[in-house]
Amino acid sequence: MNKYPDSLASNPELEKRYRLLGEVFEATHDSVMITDAHCNIIAVNKAFTKISGYLPAEVIGENPRLLSSGNHDRSFYQAFWQDLIEKGSWEGEVWNKAKAGHLYLGWLRVSTLRIEKEVYYVGITTDITELHHSRQELEYSAYHDVLTKLPNRLQLYKTLDAMLETANKKNTQVAVLFLDLDNFKHINDSLGHEVGDELLTQICDQVFNENEQDFVARLGGDEFVIIPKLSGRVDFADIAEGYIKSFARSFQVQGNELYSSVSIGVSFFPSDANTSQELVRYADIAMFKAKAKGKNRVEYFKPYMAYAANKRQQIESKFRQALSVGAIDIFFQPQFSVSTNVLSGVEVLVRWYEAELDGWVVPGEFIPIVEGMGLIQELGELVLTKLCAQMKTWLNEGKRFPLVSINVSIFQIERGDFLENFVRIIESYDLKPNMFEVEITESALMLGKKKVLDTLAQLRDLGVVIAIDDFGTGYSSLSYLAKMPVQRLKIDKMFLQNLDVASNNAVLVRMIIALGNTLGINVIAEGVETQAQLEFLQSAGCAQSQGFYHSRALPAEDFERYLSQEMDGVIEEKAF
Ligand code: C2E
Ligand code: CA
Ligand code: CA
Numbered sequence: 267m268n269k270y271p272d273s274l275a276s277n278p279e280l281e282k283r284y285r286l287l288g289e290v291f292e293a294t295h296d297s298v299m300i301t302d303a304h305c306n307i308i309a310v311n312k313a314f315t316k317i318s319g320y321l322p323a324e325v326i327g328e329n330p331r332l333l334s335s336g337n338h339d340r341s342f343y344q345a346f347w348q349d350l351i352e353k354g355s356w357e358g359e360v361w362n363k364a365k366a367g368h369l370y371l372g373w374l375r376v377s378t379l380r381i382e383k384e385v386y387y388v389g390i391t392t393d394i395t396e397l398h399h400s401r402q403e404l405e406y407s408a409y410h411d412v413l414t415k416l417p418n419r420l421q422l423y424k425t426l427d428a429m430l431e432t433a434n435k436k437n438t439q440v441a442v443l444f445l446d447l448d449n450f451k452h453i454n455d456s457l458g459h460e461v462g463d464e465l466l467t468q469i470c471d472q473v474f475n476e477n478e479q480d481f482v483a484r485l486g487g488d489e490f491v492i493i494p495k496l497s498g499r500v501d502f503a504d505i506a507e508g509y510i511k512s513f514a515r516s517f518q519v520q521g522n523e524l525y526s527s528v529s530i531g532v533s534f535f536p537s538d539a540n541t542s543q544e545l546v547r548y549a550d551i552a553m554f555k556a557k558a559k560g561k562n563r564v565e566y567f568k569p570y571m572a573y574a575a576n577k578r579q580q581i582e583s584k585f586r587q588a589l590s591v592g593a594i595d596i597f598f599q600p601q602f603s604v605s606t607n608v609l610s611g612v613e614v615l616v617r618w619y620e621a622e623l624d625g626w627v628v629p630g631e632f633i634p635i636v637e638g639m640g641l642i643q644e645l646g647e648l649v650l651t652k653l654c655a656q657m658k659t660w661l662n663e664g665k666r667f668p669l670v671s672i673n674v675s676i677f678q679i680e681r682g683d684f685l686e687n688f689v690r691i692i693e694s695y696d697l698k699p700n701m702f703e704v705e706i707t708e709s710a711l712m713l714g715k716k717k718v719l720d721t722l723a724q725l726r727d728l729g730v731v732i733a734i735d736d737f738g739t740g741y742s743s744l745s746y747l748a749k750m751p752v753q754r755l756k757i758d759k760m761f762l763q764n765l766d767v768a769s770n771n772a773v774l775v776r777m778i779i780a781l782g783n784t785l786g787i788n789v790i791a792e793g794v795e796t797q798a799q800l801e802f803l804q805s806a807g808c809a810q811s812q813g814f815y816h817s818r819a820l821p822a823e824d825f826e827r828y829l830s831q832e833m834d835g836v837i838e839e840k841a842f
Contacts, residue, residue, distance in 0.1 A: 303385040319365030337361035411484040414470040422483035426542040440535040443492040444549035448561040450488035506564040527562035597819035601812040654695035671703040676710040700729035723751040759793020
């Protein structure tokens with residue numbers, strides 16, 4: 267400030283203080299501007315020059331309007347003046363334009379100053395552009411995925427909601443594509459998360475950024491939702507197939523040549539659903555179906571798929587409870603010697619009674635889900651414990667029973683200490699390993715997992731009989747079979763159907779039986795429903811038979827009547 271008010275000139279004390287104020291004025295970090303009553307700028311400080319780029323000489327005498335950014339409308343200035351006049355001050359965020367042309371955001375406080383009847387306006391501006399940027403970054407990160415920078419779930423729903431609103435007004439369709447990589451988990455598990463992450467980044471750069479006309483969001487993991495912008499484009503089906511084709515290529519990641527096909531599920535607004543949440547869920551369900559049908563394909567949502575998914579959800583939500591409240595029970599299906607028709611064994615099948623799911627839920631439906639939930643070990647231990655308690659009761663009552671067969675999922679062996687738990691449980695009921703048979707499916711065995719094969723060999727060494735379940739469906743080779751620790755084959759029930767018509771089934775069953783007899787492996791047929799089937803098995807030399815023709819799986823008290831009959835293959839001397 268260069269002009270001293272006249273009254274100060276003769277007062278050195280005041281003059282000193284005035285100088286001090288001048289220093290403060292210049293040194294402060296905030297930009298300060300003083301105007302007269304007509305809004306002509308009469309003074310600015312160094313910080314003003316630093317922030318705005320204008321030297322004092324360039325602005326003195328000018329109207330502050332020269333900083334105007336164009337970002338504020340008339341009502342903004344009206345409110346500003348109203349406050350200033352009524353309250354004597356105003357504060358708020360203001361966008362200004364610097365001399366160089368860029369905009370900056372300031373927190374401006376303006377107050378009215380009256381000195382000897384003169385009115386001045388003093389504006390102090392704190393630069394908050396940085397704050398604004400970090401606020402923006404925060405907002406950006408709330409709506410974007412950190413790894414790929416793609417919009418995230420929140421942004422997806424925001425965008426989709428808006429698109430549905432527009433489509434609703436214009437009476438148009440919206441397609442939601444749910445895309446999931448087919449072998450991402452395998453890549454992650456075998457090559458590490460870093461490779462997995464880089465693969466995702468490359469996919470975004472090389473596939474999604476190529477299709478800029480589509481909105482792509484990452485839901486997490488390897489799940490993406492794509493909403494094609496349709497205007498001028500041909501067909502939804504072409505777009506979805508286009509994505510399948512885009513993934514028929516390799517990605518170079520840290521020296522690895524990686525391939526990953528994708529499965530895509532599609533749902534439509536308004537025919538399938540009219541909310542964002544439902545559309546995404548239905549597309550997800552259709553994607554699941556695409557996986558089940560063999561992956562690397564597109565599947566369109568159909569209402570029946572929601573029914574299956576619902577059932578799955580219900581099972582998931584009820585099963586944990588079922589484990590703890592004792593809703594899980596075991597049934598017994600007897601097996602018979604084909605030549606003598608006497609009881610030769612029994613298979614234990616788990617049953618779950620759930621009133622809210624229409625009564626008995628069959629294991630074929632819930633076992634795969636329970637495996638997915640990671641609860642199969644607990645279920646297996648529960649089944650074995652119940653079984654041992656029942657066997658102990660029979661023994662105490664003086665009843666004899668044949669070989670008792672249990673089904674074991676490979677997850678029970680892979681993920682836990684199956685052998686230790688098995689031994690612990692049966693020993694706590696004073697039962698012996700040679701009273702039991704363990705059934706494992708052929709397809710599981712064919713994976714050739716070392717832990718599984720080792721555990722089965724150890725079980726066999728303890729005296730447990732090892733059986734291959736659902737034999738004939740896993741395409742195992744003969745040489746492979748001979749190396750397995752296996753004493754029994756269960757021919758899958760599929761092969762027992764259509765034995766009389768011109769199918770290959772009769773030939774296959776004869777071959778399996780002959781094969782078993784050659785290798786010294788006992789053969790049992792399951793799913794025997796008719797007299798004709800049994801007669802065929804007799805003629806083919808099959809040792810044992812199990813199925814509805816003889817009996818369905820029964821609760822313990824109903825099964826007991828078979829125990830009083832003559833028995834083949836009793837615990838002391840097995841039939842094979
Ligand atoms: P699986 O081991 O192949 O069991 C035979 C299935 O065929 C049983 O179905 C049985 O009820 C059914 N069945 C028996 N005789 C006939 C017949 O004559 N005709 C027809 N059409 N079906 C017949 P379920 O009880 O629904 O069991 C399905 C699968 O669930 C079983 O297939 C087995 O893999 C699994 N499972 C059952 N209990 C357990 C268990 O305690 N633990 C484990 N891990 N899996 C189990
Ligand atoms: Ca079985
Ligand atoms: Ca079976």
